[in-house]
Amino acid sequence: MRHPAPTLVKRVSPTQTDVTWNDGHFSSYPSWYLRENCMCASCVEEFSGRRRIRHGDIPSTIERLSVAPVGNYALQFGWSDGHDTGIYTFEYLRKLCPCPECLPGGLKEPPEKVAGPGTFEA
Numbered sequence: 001m002r003h004p005a006p007t008l009v010k011r012v013s014p015t016q017t018d019v020t021w022n023d024g025h026f027s028s029y030p031s032w033y034l035r036e037n038c039m040c041a042s043c044v045e046e047f048s049g050r051r052r053i054r055h056g057d058i059p060s061t062i063e064r065l066s067v068a069p070v071g072n073y074a075l076q077f078g079w080s081d082g083h084d085t086g087i088y089t090f091e092y093l094r095k096l097c098p099c100p101e102c103l104p105g106g107l108k109e110p111p112e113k114v115a116g117p118g119t120f121e122a
């Protein structure tokens with residue numbers, strides 16, 4: 001759709017945010033998934049567009065502390081890892097929708113705990 005916009009943003013739990021869209025579509029986002037897909041300058045390299053965060057870097061237990069509208073085009077989330085610079089435009093948020101219709105393969109949940117920096121795997 002051309003101008004997706006949420007009609008309802010529901011804080012179901014610290015680890016789940018549900019969005020109902022103006023075309024009736026329904027999306028349910030796990031917190032780790034939104035955090036993993038943050039598009040801010042510290043999560044994505046400016047020139048290459050390469051993500052600094054890989055799947056598994058964000059634990060499944062990460063919590064949403066806040067969600068606030070930005071103008072009339074985006075939402076900004078604050079996460080329990082202290083990160084809060086990510087702005088998710090409605091269009092981007094809608095593209096991320098993990099429902100079976102939008103993402104037939106479904107989501108693969110990351111581990112509850114992830115190795116911190118300085119921990120190396122053989």
Ligand SMILES: [Zn+2]
Nearest residue numbers: 038040043086
């Ligand atoms: Zn970010």
Ligand SMILES: [Zn+2]
Nearest residue numbers: 097099101102
């Ligand atoms: Zn969907």
